[in-house]
Amino acid sequence: MGRQPCCEKVGLKKGPWTAEEDQKLVAFLLSHGHCCWRLVPKLAGLLRCGKSCRLRWTNYLRPDLKRGLLSDDEEKLVIDLHSQLGNRCVCVSSSTPPLRSPDIFLHVRVVNSVLVLRHRWSKIAARLPGRTDNEIKNHWNTHIRKKLKKMGLDPVTHQPVAASRAAHPEDPQQDPHCDGKA
DNA sequence: AAAGGGTTCAACCGCGTGAAT
DNA sequence: AATTCACGCGGTTGAACCCTT
Incomplete structure (x- = not known):
């Protein structure tokens, strides 16, 4: 019995995020926070897997992130x-x-x-x-x-x-x- | 200007971990 | 104790960009 995939992959979008998707994710997380990443895309109205949402948020969308080269x-x-x-x-x-x-x-x-x-x-x-x-x-x-x-x-x-x-x-x-x- | 090679970095994949059952 | 599951991590990939010829 193998490990099950983290999410239903059929019909999910992959690749670069669009501005609209970013906006949806940020709006949802800022108002609700995240209780369970698996549910975030569903609740935020995104065709992404939870893992992808978590990565996008932690690596790119978090408001406390610094951008640019390291000093x-x-x-x-x-x-x-x-x-x-x-x-x-x-x-x-x-x-x-x-x-x-x-x-x-x-x-x-x-x-x-x-x-x-x-x-x-x-x-x-x-x-x-x-x-x-x-x-x-x-x-x-x-x-x-x-x-x-x-x-x-x-x-x-x-x-x-x-x-x-x-x-x-x-x-x-x-x-x-x-x-x-x- | 264009082709080709090199570099960068956002995003994906697979696996380890620990909590829940 | 064994199994299942979600989360988080590190390694890798590949498209976009940059530089050189």
């Missing part, structure tokens, strides 16, 4: 928190002791005797008022990652590339469970 201070904070909160895929032998406090890594899986530690973009976003996890994740992937590489730092370990390679001779890019993207 230098925000960027520094993101880099700092990124180094503290771990990486999407720091591969550590399960026989080695945890490198950091275990409560930091909420998403830990063991795959082939290797601990796979997932990033917590939401935790980082929580420290940056008005910013969303999606926004920070995108900014990291498009700007900060390049910046760190240019500075000779490994965006995964935050160590100088040479030192990082010496410390982790097994190239994580070889590991199918690791972030193998260039």
Whole structure:
């Protein structure tokens, strides 16, 4: 018995939101709040799934959101928190002791005797008022990652590339469970 | 001006988690 | 204890935009 879809997909609209849809969603949420995302599209008169509504609201329509590029201070904070909160895929032998406090890594899986530690973009976003996890994740992937590489730092370990390679001779890019993207 | 490649970011998908039953 | 379900998260995708040739 598989997991059921989060919503009836038949007849639902996908893709970019229109101004009219935005308006409907904002009007509904500002006056009613959201008790259950599954019901929001139905009650707001939208042909979207609840998940899509939640994403649109949290990433784009929330009135407390800041728009535009991250400031230098925000960027520094993101880099700092990124180094503290771990990486999407720091591969550590399960026989080695945890490198950091275990409560930091909420998403830990063991795959082939290797601990796979997932990033917590939401935790980082929580420290940056008005910013969303999606926004920070995108900014990291498009700007900060390049910046760190240019500075000779490994965006995964935050160590100088040479030192990082010496410390982790097994190239994580070889590991199918690791972030193998260039 | 146009083609092609690169970049950005909004939106989607699949899965983990925890509450409810 | 097992199952079901909604929510939230992180990774990925793809269309639009930008830049270079």
